[in-house]
Amino acid sequence: MHKSSFLPVATRLSRQITTSSLRLSRSFSSTNSIQDVNKLAVIGGGQMGLGIAYVAASVSNLSVSIIDSSPESLSKGSKFLDQLLNKDVKKGRITAEKASEVQKLIQSTTSFDAVTDSDFIIEAVPEIPSLKFDIFGRLAKEAPAHAILSTNTSSISITKIAASAKGAESRVISTHFMNPVPVQKGVEIITGLQTAPETVDAAMKLVKSMGKIPSISADSPGFLANRILIPYINEAVICLETGIGTKEDIDSIMKNGCAMPMGPLALADFIGLDTCLAIMNVLYNDTADSKYRPSVLLQKMVDAGWLGKKSGKGFYDY
Numbered sequence: 001m002h003k004s005s006f007l008p009v010a011t012r013l014s015r016q017i018t019t020s021s022l023r024l025s026r027s028f029s030s031t032n033s034i035q036d037v038n039k040l041a042v043i044g045g046g047q048m049g050l051g052i053a054y055v056a057a058s059v060s061n062l063s064v065s066i067i068d069s070s071p072e073s074l075s076k077g078s079k080f081l082d083q084l085l086n087k088d089v090k091k092g093r094i095t096a097e098k099a100s101e102v103q104k105l106i107q108s109t110t111s112f113d114a115v116t117d118s119d120f121i122i123e124a125v126p127e128i129p130s131l132k133f134d135i136f137g138r139l140a141k142e143a144p145a146h147a148i149l150s151t152n153t154s155s156i157s158i159t160k161i162a163a164s165a166k167g168a169e170s171r172v173i174s175t176h177f178m179n180p181v182p183v184q185k186g187v188e189i190i191t192g193l194q195t196a197p198e199t200v201d202a203a204m205k206l207v208k209s210m211g212k213i214p215s216i217s218a219d220s221p222g223f224l225a226n227r228i229l230i231p232y233i234n235e236a237v238i239c240l241e242t243g244i245g246t247k248e249d250i251d252s253i254m255k256n257g258c259a260m261p262m263g264p265l266a267l268a269d270f271i272g273l274d275t276c277l278a279i280m281n282v283l284y285n286d287t288a289d290s291k292y293r294p295s296v297l298l299q300k301m302v303d304a305g306w307l308g309k310k311s312g313k314g315f316y317d318y
């Protein structure tokens with residue numbers, strides 16, 4: 001894919017309107033093919049990054065580099081991947097031969113250099129805006145000029161993230177995978193104001209090759225999934241802190257009475273309380289609407305380091 005093919009959506013639209021009589025829009029799409037992705041880099045090897053790497057290697061047969069700044073996270077992650085593969089072999093979902101092929105496809109490193117030969121990069125570091133902006137600033141300089149730069153953010157504006165990737169804004173997009181990645185089929189594709197149509201095509205192609213079902217959302221606080229899901233979780237925490245019900249009763253009524261696969265507090269533990277809080281803060285600050293006020297208890301639990309399943313303690317003990 002040529003760098004020049006990355007025109008922002010707005011530019012592309014105006015081009016299509018002004019030249020429609022000359023049918024140039026047709027030649028635009030026919031001369032710009034989507035480059036095949038041979039190598040994927042995932043930045044951040046936590047629960048989401050690992051899941052993305054696992055599915056990309058096992059379903060799309062892609063070579064994947066997991067880049068994580070923490071050697072502890074990388075070693076925890078490689079044990080987790082081994083467990084996932086062993087479980088899949090035991091359950092007869094894959095052969096032992098396939099498991100060893102997948103293992104060979106996934107490399108882990110603390111070095112950012114692994115982005116330099118990647119065609120598609122998915123960032124999955126914690127939900128901290130400054131951290132993501134720094135990473136996209138580096139990606140704009142260090143990733144190949146054709147590479148798609150994607151974020152797995154749950155709530156941070158894609159337009160803002162793209163603005164931090166100076167010179168590569170049109171190649172920035174979000175492929176928002178859901179947790180757990182190997183199980184959840186839906187992926188939100190979110191465009192920033194600057195995202196080029198070719199970037200959307202490339203993201204759709206990759207996500208579909210991973211066996212996922214993409215939905216397109218606008219760059220609006222919380223996008224679609226978290227605009228709906230996280231206020232629901234936050235309301236459950238408020239029900240707990242105001243004594244309307246115990247954690248068991250809150251989870252039980254939503255599970256057994258409202259057909260939810262798991263209760264909202266157990267789900268919050270599973271997502272990570274820091275992630276839930278970060279999303280509520282984005283909804284609250286970016287809309288200036290008090291209906292999105294984060295629960296005080298949620299903030300306190302994050303302050304205590306009780307982040308849910310990943311830290312061993314949240315609403316429940318693990």
Ligand SMILES: NC(=O)c1ccc[n+]([C@@H]2O[C@H](COP(=O)([O-])OP(=O)(O)OC[C@H]3O[C@@H](n4cnc5c(N)ncnc54)[C@H](O)[C@@H]3O)[C@@H](O)[C@H]2O)c1
Pocket residue numbers: 043044045046047048049067068069070073123124125126127128131152153154155176177178179270271272275310
């Ligand atoms: N947890 C969920 O349910 C969920 C669902 C959808 C999207 N997300 C989003 O996915 C992203 C990752 O979430 P997660 O739950 O996997 O977080 P996590 O805390 O499990 O993992 C984050 C990883 O990033 C690493 N990291 C931190 N700084 C880094 C840096 N500068 N360079 C490289 N690695 C770095 C950490 O060591 C850690 O391993 C967040 O943006 C989150 O909002 C999370």
